[in-house]
Amino acid sequence: MRYHETPLRVRFYEVDSYGVVWHGHYAGWFEVGRNDLTERFGLGPHELKEDRLLAPVVELTCQFKLPASFGDLLLVQTTMERAEVAKLIFRYRVLHQERGKVLSTGSTTHVLTDPSGTLLYRVPPKVLEKIEAMRNYLGV
Amino acid sequence: MRYHETPLRVRFYEVDSYGVVWHGHYAGWFEVGRNDLTERFGLGPHELKEDRLLAPVVELTCQFKLPASFGDLLLVQTTMERAEVAKLIFRYRVLHQERGKVLSTGSTTHVLTDPSGTLLYRVPPKVLEKIEAMRNYLGV
Amino acid sequence: MRYHETPLRVRFYEVDSYGVVWHGHYAGWFEVGRNDLTERFGLGPHELKEDRLLAPVVELTCQFKLPASFGDLLLVQTTMERAEVAKLIFRYRVLHQERGKVLSTGSTTHVLTDPSGTLLYRVPPKVLEKIEAMRNYLGV
Amino acid sequence: MRYHETPLRVRFYEVDSYGVVWHGHYAGWFEVGRNDLTERFGLGPHELKEDRLLAPVVELTCQFKLPASFGDLLLVQTTMERAEVAKLIFRYRVLHQERGKVLSTGSTTHVLTDPSGTLLYRVPPKVLEKIEAMRNYLGV
Numbered sequence: 001m002r003y004h005e006t007p008l009r010v011r012f013y014e015v016d017s018y019g020v021v022w023h024g025h026y027a028g029w030f031e032v033g034r035n036d037l038t039e040r041f042g043l044g045p046h047e048l049k050e051d052r053l054l055a056p057v058v059e060l061t062c063q064f065k066l067p068a069s070f071g072d073l074l075l076v077q078t079t080m081e082r083a084e085v086a087k088l089i090f091r092y093r094v095l096h097q098e099r100g101k102v103l104s105t106g107s108t109t110h111v112l113t114d115p116s117g118t119l120l121y122r123v124p125p126k127v128l129e130k131i132e133a134m135r136n137y138l139g140v
Numbered sequence: 141m142r143y144h145e146t147p148l149r150v151r152f153y154e155v156d157s158y159g160v161v162w163h164g165h166y167a168g169w170f171e172v173g174r175n176d177l178t179e180r181f182g183l184g185p186h187e188l189k190e191d192r193l194l195a196p197v198v199e200l201t202c203q204f205k206l207p208a209s210f211g212d213l214l215l216v217q218t219t220m221e222r223a224e225v226a227k228l229i230f231r232y233r234v235l236h237q238e239r240g241k242v243l244s245t246g247s248t249t250h251v252l253t254d255p256s257g258t259l260l261y262r263v264p265p266k267v268l269e270k271i272e273a274m275r276n277y278l279g280v
Numbered sequence: 281m282r283y284h285e286t287p288l289r290v291r292f293y294e295v296d297s298y299g300v301v302w303h304g305h306y307a308g309w310f311e312v313g314r315n316d317l318t319e320r321f322g323l324g325p326h327e328l329k330e331d332r333l334l335a336p337v338v339e340l341t342c343q344f345k346l347p348a349s350f351g352d353l354l355l356v357q358t359t360m361e362r363a364e365v366a367k368l369i370f371r372y373r374v375l376h377q378e379r380g381k382v383l384s385t386g387s388t389t390h391v392l393t394d395p396s397g398t399l400l401y402r403v404p405p406k407v408l409e410k411i412e413a414m415r416n417y418l419g420v
Numbered sequence: 421m422r423y424h425e426t427p428l429r430v431r432f433y434e435v436d437s438y439g440v441v442w443h444g445h446y447a448g449w450f451e452v453g454r455n456d457l458t459e460r461f462g463l464g465p466h467e468l469k470e471d472r473l474l475a476p477v478v479e480l481t482c483q484f485k486l487p488a489s490f491g492d493l494l495l496v497q498t499t500m501e502r503a504e505v506a507k508l509i510f511r512y513r514v515l516h517q518e519r520g521k522v523l524s525t526g527s528t529t530h531v532l533t534d535p536s537g538t539l540l541y542r543v544p545p546k547v548l549e550k551i552e553a554m555r556n557y558l559g560v
Contacts, residue, residue, distance in 0.1 A: 013164060017156065018334065035491075058343065060344075167444030168291060168444050201481045204478050205478075296436070298437075
């Protein structure tokens with residue numbers, strides 16, 4: 001299993017009054033990592049839409065281990081879990097580049113729906129192929 | 141001339157590492173005040189869309205006079221300027237409720253376009269009527 | 281067990297390109313509900329700081345059930361779990377006021393630390409009293 | 421006069437329900453460009469703090485010319501104006517990298533204060549030197 005890596009620099013407005021990144025911003029960073037990964041396989045939000053699909057987040061989890069500060073260079077690492085059809089589970093780690101420490105871990109679970117929001121029980125073969133290519137890349 | 145007033149409470153994540161509201165959040169607060177006003181006259185983003193109109197912001201200005209802190213109760217005051225047709229100029233003040241001080245002033249300028257983004261040079265009479273009603277309310 | 285309730289209105293900038301609230305904003309809303317609750321018992325971020333305590337989030341979970349749209353009137357419901365000493369677990373529900381439906385559920389887990397970030401294994405009696413008062417109010 | 425350039429990619433959560441970047445995010449991007457510039461000259465928020473200085477924004481202006489979309493590669497261009505002592509005026513342009521078009525222009529005006537917020541009428545020579553080095557780099 002491998003992680004896809006996306007570099008990131010902490011922005012001033014992401015830091016709260018305790019001088020550390022506000023915890024809610026990690027959801028946005030996970031998304032930055034996920035989109036950077038999925039777009040390489042034609043599975044970004046725009047491409048999905050062209051295939052008349054949506055992949056809304058149905059669950060988010062995040063564990064906060066160490067704080068990040070303004071200006072820190074981070075690495076968002078994104079991978080996937082093997083999951084039943086029509087459900088995608090991504091796993092994330094946010095690392096401090098210089099210190100090599102894991103600051104945060106987390107996951108998002110997505111379902112696949114049609115544009116009206118109805119759950120898909122069969123993923124279109126064309127999309128399934130792309131998901132398989134992404135899984136091969138990640139070794140999962 | 142009168143101001144339409146919208147109360148607001150400073151959220152924890154709106155405060156930066158200096159312990160005061162990050163300046164960029166005022167753009168969101170101006171918008172909260174503006175939507176609270178325009179919706180009363182059928183001119184909110186949704187209603188405009190139903191009339192096949194958009195009112196994108198083409199200019200934002202903001203002057204920062206005093207800082208706001210977490211938990212502060214504020215008042216967003218919104219009014220309009222008389223402006224040429226197919227252009228709307230809103231003016232804002234953000235006040236500290238308890239202290240009665242003006243923390244910030246600002247403006248947004250909007251043009252009216254059709255859904256494709258083409259500028260309107262004549263506002264549909266139905267929309268013009270609503271704008272007139274809003275102006276009467278504000279005394280401008 | 282009861283929920284403490286905090287009303288909220290969806291802001292325009294909280295809605296994403298799918299026309300629904302972006303999932304990451306729920307972390308901020310949970311915090312709005314939590315602070316509204318804890319401040320009533322002298323346990324808000326500022327009061328904790330005066331007691332030389334921090335209560336950083338170490339885990340966030342969120343389940344997304346139904347989408348929210350611009351302008352929707354919501355209710356953030358906040359309660360607590362009974363938890364071991366020096367750890368606070370809050371549980372949340374976000375409801376659509378008019379439709380009475382649960383849009384989202386979630387939790388945050390907090391540890392108590394001193395200002396240097398060292399975990400407390402014994403909560404100061406003064407703070408413990410406040411936590412007990414909050415628990416009584418919530419019936420947990 | 422030259423611009424200091426900072427690349428940026430539009431994040432999913434920065435896009436609003438019209439499918440374009442929400443106008444308020446430009447304030448954050450200007451700040452990303454400004455910090456990227458000032459840090460090269462020891463004038464970033466952290467370094468200023470060490471010199472017991474603050475540089476709060478007292479005015480923000482922003483003109484929106486063309487919209488940006490999710491995933492767009494942008495360039496934040498930052499420069500300064502010659503200004504009277506104890507006041508810094510930065511000017512910004514946000515460009516679409518591929519299309520080479522200016523999407524937005526703007527400015528922020530900052531005053532220099534001591535940690536208590538009192539305006540400085542004389543900038544410490546050490547800081548003045550850094551500002552001069554930054555001006556030389558920018559050719560202003």
